[in-house]
Amino acid sequence: MTVTAPAGFRAAGVAAGLKSTGAPDVALVVNEGPQFAAAGVFTRNRVKAAPVLWSQQVLAAGVVRAVALNSGxxxxxxxxxxFLDTHRTAEHVGSLLGIGAGDVAVCSTGLIGVRLPTDRLFAGLDAAQAALDAEGGDDAARAIMTTDSVPKTALAQGDGFVVGGMAKGAGMLAPSLATMLVVVTTDAVADAATLDAVLRAATRVTFDRVDSDGCTSTNDTVLLLASGASGVTPSYSELVEAVTDVCASLARQLVTDAEGASKDVRIDVVNAVSEDDAVNAGRAVSRANLVKCAIHGEDPNWGRILAELGMTDARFEPDAVDVAINGVWVCRDGATGDDRDLVDMSGREVVITIDLRSGDASATVWTNDLTAAYVHENSAYSS
Amino acid sequence: MTVTAPAGFRAAGVAAGLKSTGAPDVALVVNEGPQFAAAGVFTRNRVKAAPVLWSQQVLAAGVVRAVALNSGxxxxxxxxxxFLDTHRTAEHVGSLLGIGAGDVAVCSTGLIGVRLPTDRLFAGLDAAQAALDAEGGDDAARAIMTTDSVPKTALAQGDGFVVGGMAKGAGMLAPSLATMLVVVTTDAVADAATLDAVLRAATRVTFDRVDSDGCTSTNDTVLLLASGASGVTPSYSELVEAVTDVCASLARQLVTDAEGASKDVRIDVVNAVSEDDAVNAGRAVSRANLVKCAIHGEDPNWGRILAELGMTDARFEPDAVDVAINGVWVCRDGATGDDRDLVDMSGREVVITIDLRSGDASATVWTNDLTAAYVHENSAYSS
Structure with a gap:
């Protein structure tokens, strides 16, 4: 179950011929109310895709009644x-559903720099509208996939309300205020301002802590739609918890399905002066190709980790930092620690713990290893 | 000809058994005067190797009479x-040459986090001292290689004076105030303050504009030694020109020999508001794995370039930026420009021109593509 798990939502996913493979590529998610409050966070990239520019305007009013999504x-x-193509897409969906175009968010993903074939897109939206179903969430999740190998959905059960979500994302995966395309739905009762605060609290510690390949997309969008159909008004903290659960699950699925990756790497930075310091240190290590290659080779090369830390402005003393890899403290006091031969990196998940010994803040950043498969996937054809 | 091309220098390179392969691994460069002025720039990495900490102290006095270098x-x-190992290395060389340890700079390169076998190192320095020769520069250049496939040397002929240099560097190659190990020598007459200004002017536009893999070393060192043996005192601009020529040649050699690279990529950023903007934009593109993969695949994927520009704070309008690849303006006004099929990327060198259309400053950054060979070289064993 996914975006249609909460009451008040219908969805569909169809193949419209935007992808040369014939795979599903157009999705529609419709909030049937009774309420239509919504919030969104978008890519921090200054080069923003047309659908991002459009959807930012839509979200300014705090109301979304439908989301039109396409891959390809x-x-x-x-x-x-x-931009006109996006505008016309919203108008097309608005007339199909009998709602205003200004209440229709649009999300697109695929190759940059290519116009969409709007005739095929509009025909696909017609078909999606006809296929709208209260069980259609899985089809929608499949239709937004690009190089994803599996659809990504998540569900959290609150006290009398439900939160569901879907995501796509496999490359250009270093969200800074959002990630790729994500739609989260709930049947909870909540106004737009509350949803905005909830969504920012959830994404800050989930999608914002994923840095697979250091490249930030032009199209990153995370939307949160509330139908109020449960009639339940959860407390702020209840709603944050449920939305964060869904976002954390989707973020973790993004890491596991990242292009070419053979390892999921969890970087725990502890005892930092501030959370910002911890995030900056973790993100620097997550972006270091030499570290990522070493992890791919199952080589506990902590020297490369220290070299990265030294290029950040996180506060620590180079001779008072410890690093563990999968629990073995291979670096103590900034120098050789326990026997590196004790480290077992054969599993899919690798945990790097960096103790900055300077404060009591911490943060976790997720990344992947760097592999020949990543190079192949991103050099063999345009994507 | 290399560091021994200028009058007043002798050098040697020997195999001391620090490398398991038996390849040369210890070098000595000696300034025989009559003058001993010197300058140095060092890695900006806060995690500094012991020889960097030592040599920074030596250079504070502006005098270097010998440089002891090792790979392995x-x-x-x-x-x-x-640190004590480095201190003892300088004392050992000082006693061999009858000079003070405080006039001996030390440079090391190889795996991070491993103590040097000083018995073998000192025996190697003994052998190097015995082998010192006015033609020994090439041997020295070979002895500082790590994953370099070729030694790197350069020469510039001034008006009555000569500048020579040698460098090593193949990975962890994103110098920020210097690069890897570089020794530049001249027989010009110049005081330490002049040499410092000359060296900073030269490295700012050469080594500082190379970003092969985004990883900055703990050991980056560039030294400039002047013997005064020519008796010629060049003007400041003459000396800057000659030293910059040598540094530019060495920097270019570093790019061509970068680990696993199949392309040398020149990123020209033009019409920026400031030189800093131009450097920041160029460096962001140089570090983007998706761009580097596309170049490896000879795919003129300008969308990935724009996505990177959008994450910088360089001033430009997303709908008023042009990008050319090997002279074909594939992106105009931030959107599709000339036919991408016109782009020929089959050669080793790829030139990306980014026109920010916002000012009149420019800068060039050099980088490489990202290849499966890079992944292999940096994952198959510790380095």
């Missing part, structure tokens, strides 16, 4: 004509 | 004992 083309770097 | 071990993250 990002509609980014397509100029004024590309 | 970086002596980084080795704690107080590692």
């Amino acid at each position: 083309g990002a509609n980014a770097c397509t100029g004024p004509d590309g | 071990g970086a002596n980084a993250c080795t704690g107080p004992d590692g």
Whole structure:
């Protein structure tokens, strides 16, 4: 179950011919109310795709009644004509559903710099509207996949309300205020301001802590839609917990399905002066190709980790930092620690613990190893 | 011809058994005067190797009479004992040459986090001292290689004076105030303050504009030694020009020999508001794995370039930026430009031109593509 798990939502996913493979590529998620409050966070990238620019305007009013999504083309770097394509997409969906275009968010993903074939897209939206179903969430999740190998969905059960979500994302995966395409739905009763605070609290510690390949997309979008159909108004903390659970699950699924990855790497930075310091240190290590190659080779090369830490402005003393890999403290006091031969890196998950010994803040950043498969996937053809 | 091309220098390179392969691994460069002025720039990494900490102290006095260099071990993250090893190395060389240890700079390169076998190192320095020769520069250049496939040397002829240099560097190659190990020598007459200004001017536009893999070393060192043996005192600009020529040649050689690279990529950022903006934009693109993979695949994927530009704080308008690849303007006004099929990326060198259309400053950054060979070289064994 996914975005249609909460009451008040219908969805569909269809194949519209945007992808040359014939796989599903157009999805529609409709909030049937009785309420239509929504919040969104978007890529921090200044080069924003047309659907991001459009959806930011839609979300400014705090109301979303439908989300039109497509894979097979990002509609980014397509100029004024590309923006018009998005605008017309929202108008098309609005007229299909009898709602205003200004209540229709649009999300696109795929190759940058290519116009969408709107005739096929609109025909696909027609078909999606006809297929809308209260069980259609899984189809929608499949239709937004690009290089994803599996659809990504999540569910959290609150006290009298439900939160569901779907996500796509496999490359260009270093969200800074959001990630890739994510739609989270709930039947809880909540106003737009509350949803905005909840969504920012949830994404800050989930999607914002994933850095698979250091590249931030032009299209990152996370939407949270509330139908109020449960009639239950959860407390702020209850709603944060449920939405965070769904976002954390989706974020973890993004890491596991990242392009070419053979390892999921959890970087725990502890005893930092501030949470920002911890995030900065973790993110620097997550982006270091030499560290990522070493992890791929199952080599507990802690020297490369220290070299990365030294390039951050996180506060620590180079001779008072400890590093553990899968629980073995191979670096103590900034120098050789326990026997590196004790480290077993054969599993899919690798945990790096960095003790900055400077404060009491901490943060976790997730990344992947760097593999020949990643190089192949991103050099053999345009994506 | 290399560091011994200028009058007043002798050098040697020998095999001391620090490398398991038996390849040369210890070098000595001696300034025989009559003058001994010197300058140095060092890694900006806060995790500094013991020889960097030592040599920074030596250079504070502006006098260097000898440089002891070794490959086969970086002596980084080795704690107080590692620093003592470097100190004893300088004392050993000082006693061999009858000079003070405080006039001996030390440079090390190799694996981080491993102590050097000082017995073998000192025996190697003894052998190097015995082999010192006015033609010994090439041997020295060979002895500092690690994963380098070729030694790197350069020469510039000034008006009555000569500048020579040698460098090593193949991975962890993103110098920020210096690069890897570089020794530049001249027989010009110049005081330490002049040499310092000259060296900073030269490295700022050469080594500082190389970013092969985004990882900055703990050991980066560039030294400039002047013997005054020519008796010629060049003007500041003459000396800057000659030293910059040598540094630019060495920097270019570093790019061509970077680990696993199949392309040398020149990123020209033009019409930026400031030189800093141009460097920041170029460096962001140089570090983007998705861009580097696309170049490896000879795919003129300008969308990935725009996505990177959007994550910098360089000033430009997303709908008023142009990008050319090997001279074909595939992106105009932030959207699709000329036919990408016109781009020929089959050669070793790829030139990316980014026109920010915001000012009149420019900068060039050099980088490499990302290849499966890079992944293999950095995952198959510790380095």
